[in-house]
Amino acid sequence: GAVVSQHPSRVICKSGTSVKIECRSLDFQATTMFWYRQFPKKSLMLMATSNEGSKATYEQGVEKDKFLINHASLTLSTLTVTSAHPEDSSFYICSAYRTAGNTIYFGEGSWLTVV
Amino acid sequence: SQQGEEDPQALSIQEGENATMNCSYKTSINNLQWYRQNSGRGLVHLILIRSNEREKHSGRLRVTLDTSKKSSSLLITASRAADTASYFCATDGGTYKYIFGTGTRLKVLA
Numbered sequence: 001g002a003v004v005s006q007h008p009s010r011v012i013c014k015s016g017t018s019v020k021i022e023c024r025s026l027d028f029q030a031t032t033m034f035w036y037r038q039f040p041k042k043s044l045m046l047m048a049t050s051n052e053g054s055k056a057t058y059e060q061g062v063e064k065d066k067f068l069i070n071h072a073s074l075t076l077s078t079l080t081v082t083s084a085h086p087e088d089s090s091f092y093i094c095s096a097y098r099t100a101g102n103t104i105y106f107g108e109g110s111w112l113t114v115v
Numbered sequence: 116s117q118q119g120e121e122d123p124q125a126l127s128i129q130e131g132e133n134a135t136m137n138c139s140y141k142t143s144i145n146n147l148q149w150y151r152q153n154s155g156r157g158l159v160h161l162i163l164i165r166s167n168e169r170e171k172h173s174g175r176l177r178v179t180l181d182t183s184k185k186s187s188s189l190l191i192t193a194s195r196a197a198d199t200a201s202y203f204c205a206t207d208g209g210t211y212k213y214i215f216g217t218g219t220r221l222k223v224l225a
Contacts, residue, residue, distance in 0.1 A: 034211075034213070036215075042217075043217045043218045045215075046212060046215075093157060097211045104213060106150075106158045108157035109156075111155075
């Protein structure tokens with residue numbers, strides 16, 4: 001079964017509103033999680049590294065004020081797309097690093113449509 | 116960009132044929148992973164190969180890794196229509212910040 005869960009799997013929101021996507025590690029603690037974005041028929045681009053208890057580290061070109069990341073607990077990281085616009089419509093996916101086993105697990109992703 | 120390159124970008128084959136996809140990357144790695152993504156769906160982990168391994172098998176999948184050339188290949192034998200999907204390689208670049216390749220869109224015709 002899934003060890004990393006994302007919610008919601010699909011969401012539609014209106015332009016100008018904010019939407020939050022959750023990434024949970026189900027049976028392990030994850031001090032580090034990662035957020036990716038995928039445009040249609042394209043590859044996955046790393047957006048940021050989410051660190052529990054500290055600020056996220058954003059990749060070059062990713063607006064940190066636009067994509068707010070909060071990693072408030074060892075099992076939960078959230079990505080909030082603020083003041084969403086249609087061009088933010090995309091597939092967002094997270095991954096979580098499990099120390100035991102030295103393994104990365106990916107969530108199943110969240111489809112965001114901004115109308 | 117540190118993104119890896121995959122080729123071909125698209126591949127169309129008949130059911131029963133073998134499909135080979137290649138991935139090239141730019142930095143030293145600890146391991147390389149292959150994922151499948153069906154249209155509109157999330158990622159499915161296929162196989163992980165470590166930097167000290169040269170070949171790995173899992174069912175109909177065979178993965179090779181050549182760290183001197185910074186390249187890997189994924190072979191799917193006796194392909195099925197259900198194998199139709201996009202396939203991505205992902206490398207860790209020495210950290211757990213995985214970078215994905217550009218992907219290969221495989222279409223298996225029944």
